[in-house]
Amino acid sequence: MSGRLDGQVALVTGAARGQGRAHCVRLAAEGADIIAVDLAGPLPAAVPYDSATPEDLSETKRLVEDLGRTIITAQTDVRDFDALKQVVDGAVARLGGLNTVIANAGICIPVVWDQTSPELFNDVISINVTGVWNTVMVSAQHVIDAGGGSIILISSYAGKKIQPFMIPYTTSKHAVTGMTRAFAAELGRHNVRVNSIHPGGVATPMGSGDMVAALERTGATNPKLNPMGTTFTEQPYAEPEEIAAVAAFLASDEAKFISSEHISVDGGSQYF
Numbered sequence: 001m002s003g004r005l006d007g008q009v010a011l012v013t014g015a016a017r018g019q020g021r022a023h024c025v026r027l028a029a030e031g032a033d034i035i036a037v038d039l040a041g042p043l044p045a046a047v048p049y050d051s052a053t054p055e056d057l058s059e060t061k062r063l064v065e066d067l068g069r070t071i072i073t074a075q076t077d078v079r080d081f082d083a084l085k086q087v088v089d090g091a092v093a094r095l096g097g098l099n100t101v102i103a104n105a106g107i108c109i110p111v112v113w114d115q116t117s118p119e120l121f122n123d124v125i126s127i128n129v130t131g132v133w134n135t136v137m138v139s140a141q142h143v144i145d146a147g148g149g150s151i152i153l154i155s156s157y158a159g160k161k162i163q164p165f166m167i168p169y170t171t172s173k174h175a176v177t178g179m180t181r182a183f184a185a186e187l188g189r190h191n192v193r194v195n196s197i198h199p200g201g202v203a204t205p206m207g208s209g210d211m212v213a214a215l216e217r218t219g220a221t222n223p224k225l226n227p228m229g230t231t232f233t234e235q236p237y238a239e240p241e242e243i244a245a246v247a248a249f250l251a252s253d254e255a256k257f258i259s260s261e262h263i264s265v266d267g268g269s270q271y272f
């Protein structure tokens with residue numbers, strides 16, 4: 001089978017499940033070998049949904065191998081720069097290069113502004129901002145060494161507009177938007193394109209456990225804000241594969257003149 005990414009290698013963080021798994025599977029279907037990183041363990045205590053497990057990461061591995069591609073998995077925390085660098089350097093040496101990076105790992109905690117502890121704020125920023133920065137920092141030189149490629153940062157609808165009752169999350173996702181432009185500016189001379197994707201709602205395990213109830217509890221404190229995030233389309237949310245299709249496009253040569261762009265996949269809700 002010939003795909004748009006034949007012979008290439010892609011790094012995906014948050015790869016155990018949800019959108020990260022969909023990115024791995026889609027990029028593998030397009031011909032890429034995969035480096036799949038995930039904490040695959042307990043998320044910070046304030047996160048209301050279920051944590052991913054090592055079995056989830058193994059399932060991603062199985063799905064990629066079923067497509068005939070090579071995948072190297074690592075149970076690693078994107079907050080740990082040194083550990084992440086070691087994993088990426090080792091995997092790139094084994095697979096022979098790195099062409100695409102998808103910094104996807106992230107957490108989301110609904111919380112009213114005056115209930116937000118410094119610890120909760122730091123948890124969100126350290127994963128969603130520092131973790132994304134770490135991911136780019138340990139991988140960009142490899143992409144430069146490959147002659148250029150595509151770096152994709154997963155922001156959110158909340159990184160363009162806002163998501164009510166999520167000041168830490170909204171702050172973190174706006175930071176990712178700015179980081180996209182700032183890296184794009186400096187890496188452009190090396191033929192490295194940097195773009196962000198901004199999903200609206202996506203059907204993933206982020207919606208499991210107590211998440212829906214937490215959204216309802218916070219929403220009840222100021223119902224006027226609740227319609228925010230409504231889509232223009234009849235479709236209310238995306239499947240992870242719809243986000244992965246956009247990432248695969250950005251990774252491919254079809255997008256070779258697109259850089260520093262912030263692509264929404266949200267049914268228009270950023271303008272609602």
Ligand SMILES: NC(=O)c1ccc[n+]([C@@H]2O[C@H](COP(=O)([O-])OP(=O)(O)OC[C@H]3O[C@@H](n4cnc5c(N)ncnc54)[C@H](O)[C@@H]3O)[C@@H](O)[C@H]2O)c1
Nearest residue numbers: 014018019038039052077078105106156199201202204206
């Ligand atoms: N689901 C949505 O509605 C939605 C909407 C917009 C943006 N997003 C963003 O999309 C990305 C993927 O989310 P998802 O919906 O697939 O959620 P998810 O919770 O299903 O998957 C996220 C993965 O990231 C991993 N992860 C979390 N912290 C980590 C860390 N410190 N180190 C390594 N891995 C870590 C988790 O273990 C999990 O497997 C996130 O950045 C999220 O903020 C999600």
